[in-house]
Amino acid sequence: MPFCPECHQEPDLGARCPLCGLFYRERRCPECGWEVFPRETFCGACGVELGSRALAQVHAPMLPAGIGRRVVATCFDLVVLVLITELLQVTLLPSPWVSVLIGGLLYYGTFQARGRQTLGQYVLRLTALTSERYPLKLAQSLLRSLLGALSWALVIPPLLALRDPQRRTPVDRLLKVQVYLTP
Ligand SMILES: [Zn+2]
Ligand SMILES: [Zn+2]
Incomplete structure (x- = not known):
């Protein structure tokens, strides 16, 4: 689920968080590519520790x-x-x-x-x-x-x-x- 990198709000409509003006992002496990939530420490699929290594990509293509x-x-x-x-x-x-x-x-x-x-x-x-x-x-x-x-x-x-x-x-x-x- 995409989220705002600032307030972690999930998208309603559009590509940007209406509160912070930032583009929504998705976070993925760098090992297996599984989508992980903003605050998750371990990947739910392969169990690897994520830390700051989880890749955050912009949700909407630009x-x-x-x-x-x-x-x-x-x-x-x-x-x-x-x-x-x-x-x-x-x-x-x-x-x-x-x-x-x-x-x-x-x-x-x-x-x-x-x-x-x-x-x-x-x-x-x-x-x-x-x-x-x-x-x-x-x-x-x-x-x-x-x-x-x-x-x-x-x-x-x-x-x-x-x-x-x-x-x-x-x-x-x-x-x-x-x-x-x-x-
Ligand atoms: Zn926000
Ligand atoms: Zn993984």
Whole structure:
């Protein structure tokens, strides 16, 4: 039976726990593959001691998001980013470059942390998660946004995502992050 890795609640509907926002997981014996419960210490089938060795996999299958969807999401987000930049420029930060950098970091960094989505990602049902499908921590998400912005300044690195089988940019490969299509 799948369960939430945080509160151990069993699924009702959907792929995520409504309380914690985490994806449901299944735990299996590493020796025989038998499904075991969150708190079980020994495998019910072969009797082996599980400890932390029991494999937890995400219950619902999730696919890496394609490039097309991500480009459309980026177009939505650029509109939001222009508005944020304009707002920062007339209120706090007169320099346009500083406004773009701070606005971009705040928008992309905070909205993709903790399993949340940017507007474009929400519309196109995308979520950025770690390769084990845990939400990004705030610091991790801010770092990813900063490195992403730097790599876009060089133009070529983000385009390498086209050659990656899972469509990850070099920054996402480095930070072990994947943009998924949410079920
Ligand atoms: Zn939960
Ligand atoms: Zn077993």
